[in-house]
Amino acid sequence: MRIVIVGAGFAGFQAARRLLRRSHGAADVVVVNPTDYFLYLPLLPEVAGGVIDPRAISVPLQDTLPGVRLVLGEVDGIDPEARTVTYAGPEGGSGILRYDRLILATGSVNRLLPIPGVAENAHGFRGIAEALYLRDHLIRQIELADAADDPAERAARMTFVVVGAGYTGTEVTAQGQLLTADVAGRHPRLAATPPRWLLLDTAEQVLPGMDARMAAGAERVLRARRVDVRLGTSVREATAEGVRLTDDRFVPSRTLVWCVGVRPDPLVERAGLPTDEGRLRVDACLRVPGHPHIFGCGDAAAVPDGHHPGRYTALTAQHAVRQGRTAADNVAASFGIGRERRYHHRDLGFVVDLGGWQAVADPLHVPLSGLLARAVTRGYHLSALPAGRLRTAAGWLIAAAVGRPGVQLGLVPGRAVPLDTATPQLSAPTRGT
Incomplete structure (x- = not known):
């Protein structure tokens, strides 16, 4: 058999x-x-944010599935x-x-939409290559902004646009904002041009489809960090110089992250x-x-x-x-072992990591925020990870103690992660218990 x-x-x-x-x-x-690993997607934004090593969430199939024959x-x-x-x-x-x-x-x-320029100019977020590339890209824009003499170029490079305020987009924005704030703080010439983040979605709330209290909590955290959350708004056109929004405003930027779904x-x-x-x-x-x-x-x-x-x-x-x-x-x-059963699932709640000491969660539909939600979120991820728990916990501790590394690794060239042909990811990036 x-x-x-x-x-x-x-x-x-x-x-x-x-x-x-x-x-x-x-x-x-x-x-x-x-690949020869299972990717624990919920923690991928922390890889892009420089918090944990990608090996921590790359679970080796040969080690965790002994007896299974792997065909690459x-x-x-x-x-x-x-x-x-x-x-x-x-x-x-x-x-x-x-x-x-x-x-x-x-x-x-x-999931691509027929929007001019998106496939050519946006960055996807579906796997390790995309996360590592995005991390390098964010750091590079800050370094290039520091070297620029033109104030308009500096401002454009310090502007980061994320489309899609679902789980992935919200967490990528939260982690990216903390990373760029940390890195920009090491460049005194950029004191007058702090990083600017825009989070766009056509929905009426952040985290569409989720409990309104959780969504409101996540939005409060982002706005407190000066993220420009624009609901009911998306991208009409993307170019190498920036994005034109559906309200016809043009935002000069060198960074467009595409998180509109799958x-x-x-x-x-x-x-x-x-x-x-x-x-x-x-x-x-x-x-x-x-x-x-x-x-x-x-x-x-x-x-x-x-x-x-x-x-x-x-x-x-x-x-x-x-x-x-x-x-x-x-x-x-x-083939004769056990009995067939219908799929049935009871929703036990969701967790959303907002970086730093902040998160929102609703275990058993009890809404939580702040430190308690953060503890629940990290506890859930450690319990759900099939392997790599020690590496993950160590990454969290190191990032809390000494900050996020602010250097590029240069491991993934841009041509290796085109948005329209990115390697399929084999599970959805949503968080739940």
């Missing part, structure tokens, strides 16, 4: 881990993934009739894998399987109708929401984690 899992994000990682426990070695579990590559084709998947290897080769059961957990990619990996539609809104159609047991040997979970799957009939579950990490486990249980049940 061979079980192939496509993707090692939150859903795929949890599915593989659960199958190892349920099958007791009776199945050959194969994971196909572009990206799946580019599925043949449900032949029960095979084809994949492209990291060095240009290709291969074919036969399966008895298939779990599609391909995750999501950047869409399912295009592989799902190319596979010829039934889809809804670009997501793989599955039933309440995560099985693809008409294809009893194929299961879907995470961002790639349109999973019926039992609490809201007629709707699908949101593209969040907490759904992906639990769907991965349910998919694994149902795959095991399909």
Whole structure:
């Protein structure tokens, strides 16, 4: 019995881990993934903010999934009739894998809008490469501003625009503001031109869709740090010199960070399987109708929401984690281990890290802010991390004691992280318990 899992994000990682426990070695579990690690996305903004090392949130698959066979590559084709998947290897080769059961957990990619100049001039935020590049870019703009004689150029380089005030955009803004304030403080010539951050969203509140009290708390923190939060506003056009907003104002800037959301990996539609809104159609047991040997979970799957009939579950990490486990249980049940069960999830709340000593959270729907929310947030992340807890905690302590490093690493050139072709991330960057 061979079980192939496509993707090692939150859903795929949890599915593989659960199958190892349920099958007791009776199945050959194969994971196909572009990297040899599972990326713990909720802490990625802290990598961009210079707080923690990226290795702390890069969980090695071989160490944490002993017994799983890892195939490095990206799946580019599925043949449900032949029960095979084809994949492209990291060095240009290709291969074919036969399966008895298939779990599609391909995750999501950047959601682009038809806005002129965005694909060419914006920075995405979907993985380690993007986080490291953004960190270098922020530091570089401050250093170039310090060297500039033209006040207009200096002001443009010290202006940073983030589009999307959801989880990712809010946390990237919070961490980026603290990083640039720290680095700019080491450049006395910039005292009269402090970093300026703009956070844009067409929604009526920061963190759209979340509890209004949490959203208001996050907005208060950002505004207290002099972040210019503009709701009901987005970008009409992006250029190398700045962005034109939907209110027709032009903001000179060299930095545009695109955090407007995600869409399912295009592989799902190319596979010829039934889809809804670009997501793989599955039933309440995560099985693809008409294809009893194929299961879907995470961002790639349109999973019926039992609490809201007629709707699908949101593209969040907490759904992906639990769907991965349910998919694994149902795959095991399909070959006689345990019983099949429907996906059911009770929302336990969310956490949003705002950097420094600030956060907002609503564990069990009790709204928290400040130090208590910060403690809950960090405690949750340490408990949810499959590995790297010591590295993460050490990074937090070092950053609190000596500040954030203010030098570029130069590891990721800009051409390696284009917004329109960024490597798909295999789970959603939302935070939950």
